Amino acid sequence: MDGTYRPGTVGRGLAWATAAYLVLPILIILPVALTDQRYLSLPEDGISFQHFRTVLTSPEWLGSIWQSFTIAVAATVLSVTAGTLCAIGCWRISRRATELIRVLMLLPLIIPSIVYAIGLYRYFGPLGLLDRFLGVVIAHGVTGIPYVVITVSTALATFDPRLEQAARGMGASLSQTLRWVILPRIAPGIFSGAIFAFIHSWDELVMVLFIASRDVFTLPRRIWDGINENLDPAMAAVAVLLILFTLLLLMADRALRRRSEG
Amino acid sequence: MTGTGRAGVGWWLLILPAFALLLAFYIAPIVQVLAISVTDPEPGLGNYERIFTSGAVQRVILTTLRICAITTVLALLLGYAIAYAITLASPRARGWWVLAVLVPLWISVLVRAFAWVTLLRRQGLVNNTLMNAGMISEPLPLVWNEFGIIVGMVHYMVPFAVLPMLASMREIDPRLLAAARGLGATRFEVFRRVFLPLSMPGIIAAGVLVFIFSLGFYITPAILGGGKTLMVAEWISLQILDLIRWGLGTMMATMLVVAILVTLAVFSRVVDLRRIFGAGG
Numbered sequence: 001m002d003g004t005y006r007p008g009t010v011g012r013g014l015a016w017a018t019a020a021y022l023v024l025p026i027l028i029i030l031p032v033a034l035t036d037q038r039y040l041s042l043p044e045d046g047i048s049f050q051h052f053r054t055v056l057t058s059p060e061w062l063g064s065i066w067q068s069f070t071i072a073v074a075a076t077v078l079s080v081t082a083g084t085l086c087a088i089g090c091w092r093i094s095r096r097a098t099e100l101i102r103v104l105m106l107l108p109l110i111i112p113s114i115v116y117a118i119g120l121y122r123y124f125g126p127l128g129l130l131d132r133f134l135g136v137v138i139a140h141g142v143t144g145i146p147y148v149v150i151t152v153s154t155a156l157a158t159f160d161p162r163l164e165q166a167a168r169g170m171g172a173s174l175s176q177t178l179r180w181v182i183l184p185r186i187a188p189g190i191f192s193g194a195i196f197a198f199i200h201s202w203d204e205l206v207m208v209l210f211i212a213s214r215d216v217f218t219l220p221r222r223i224w225d226g227i228n229e230n231l232d233p234a235m236a237a238v239a240v241l242l243i244l245f246t247l248l249l250l251m252a253d254r255a256l257r258r259r260s261e262g
Numbered sequence: 263m264t265g266t267g268r269a270g271v272g273w274w275l276l277i278l279p280a281f282a283l284l285l286a287f288y289i290a291p292i293v294q295v296l297a298i299s300v301t302d303p304e305p306g307l308g309n310y311e312r313i314f315t316s317g318a319v320q321r322v323i324l325t326t327l328r329i330c331a332i333t334t335v336l337a338l339l340l341g342y343a344i345a346y347a348i349t350l351a352s353p354r355a356r357g358w359w360v361l362a363v364l365v366p367l368w369i370s371v372l373v374r375a376f377a378w379v380t381l382l383r384r385q386g387l388v389n390n391t392l393m394n395a396g397m398i399s400e401p402l403p404l405v406w407n408e409f410g411i412i413v414g415m416v417h418y419m420v421p422f423a424v425l426p427m428l429a430s431m432r433e434i435d436p437r438l439l440a441a442a443r444g445l446g447a448t449r450f451e452v453f454r455r456v457f458l459p460l461s462m463p464g465i466i467a468a469g470v471l472v473f474i475f476s477l478g479f480y481i482t483p484a485i486l487g488g489g490k491t492l493m494v495a496e497w498i499s500l501q502i503l504d505l506i507r508w509g510l511g512t513m514m515a516t517m518l519v520v521a522i523l524v525t526l527a528v529f530s531r532v533v534d535l536r537r538i539f540g541a542g543g
Contacts, residue, residue, distance in 0.1 A: 005443060006350055007347055008449050011343060011347065015347035018344050022362055022366045029373070040386075041390075083280060085276040086276065086279070092276075093270070107284075110523075112477070114478055115295075115518060116292060121295075121502070122294065122298075123291035142283050145283065174273075203372070205371075205481055206481065223372045223373075227372070228485075239376055242373050246370065
């Protein structure tokens with residue numbers, strides 16, 4: 001905007017207060033994680049990294065981190081493969097014919113995960129997928145598809161369909177067109193979708209509460225138990241590590257977008 | 263743009279994996295479990311009758327609706343202030359404002375609930391600070407009640423409120439505001455008679471989005487409610503995991519889905535869902 005109209009004092013004050021409300025509670029975790037005390041509090045006599053050491057040497061925490069990571073990677077592969085192909089198909093076929101599929105794709109974003117979780121709890125029993133790595137990967141992978149469809153569709157919206165027609169006209173097969181013409185142009189959208197699908201799985205708790213119990217014990221599940229049972233500074237250390245990891249992923253996403261734009 | 267012949271079939275095949283996965287592992291489990299609401303413990307609408315006869319069921323529904331309504335109003339108010347500031351900010355300041363909205367959006371909901379517990383519990387940072395300053399003699403009950411739930415939920419929902427409102431405010435021509443000022447309108451009149459009406463579609467879209475997300479919200483209310491204030495999602499989980507009352511739990515799950523779909527259908531003329539999620543992704 002050209003600077004001739006700015007918000008008034010009330011509007012600006014409320015905006016600043018809201019920004020503080022959004023950001024400060026998250027920032028407060030950092031000093032709490034660095035406390036020298038044995039309970040959740042601000043540092044009193046100095047800062048200490050003991051709680052980070054506790055987490056990073058605990059087989060339970062490391063085991064859960066590793067499990068969450070492998071599940072998220074596998075689920076992301078599933079979401080990205082199915083989601084990318086679906087977005088390309090929907091883009092090329094007429095809008096009206098794929099209306100049902102587009103609506104279907106929005107459902108996992110709208111329907112609360114508690115409803116899906118109780119459904120899976122019942123559905124996975126006879127299939128032998130309860131408390132299994134594969135079961136959680138399927139649940140997270142399927143619900144991650146919409147994120148990929150959205151980002152890839154956004155990338156495809158700026159892609160000239162005549163390029164694809166030209167490639168086909170010159171005799172390229174469908175798979176050749178996909179590999180050499182379409183995929184390279186929408187790669188940034190696919191990476192973006194992958195990052196969101198990864199975060200979706202990495203943070204997911206509600207489904208895991210229902211379909212996993214002992215063998216599969218992901219990081220969010222361990223944090224959940226920690227919050228409900230023993231609130232100690234190690235939890236704050238985990239929270240800080242998680243925040244740093246999320247920021248890293250978001251920065252990667254931004255960098256990718258900027259590179260594809262510039 | 264319709265593909266013809268063999269090529270057309272090829273494009274359809276691309277859609278197939280996602281379609282089959284969603285059908286087999288998303289739609290099927292949900293439909294199957296919702297069907298239990300009319301078969302367990304006996305076939306019929308007995309579970310749905312409980313909405314009218316059971317005080318406990320009614321209490322949960324009313325609590326949920328009350329918390330969701332308060333959350334929606336507060337999230338809209340705070341989100342509007344932020345979206346307004348972003349729209350009118352200089353390009354450089356705009357980046358920072360957007361960051362303040364997007365970073366919380368992507369940080370784990372568990373981490374955020376944990377932060378609120380750290381701050382608000384009895385020996386939490388807020389109570390300790392106030393007691394040390396001598397402003398209160400007894401810790402305030404800030405969490406494990408409805409207040410705590412609302413603080414945490416609004417914190418989660420504000421970014422979802424900002425995005426649709428921002429999208430609609432960006433379409434407002436800034437010259438209109440300058441023109442209104444030039445014609446002698448006060449700052450408040452410009453806001454009330456020009457900016458606010460033009461941003462109304464965004465407010466409605468944001469309200470619908472926040473309300474439907476709040477209805478089925480599980481994690482934050484479960485942590486910050488401390489098991490005392492129950493909302494539907496936690497109540498459903500309680501029925502199924504602890505009380506093994508599948509019929510009642512799935513009845514409430516069905517009601518939840520119906521409430522969300524009806525809300526969307528009512529507002530579908532005003533709200534383009536795909537655009538909201540497109541902006542959010």
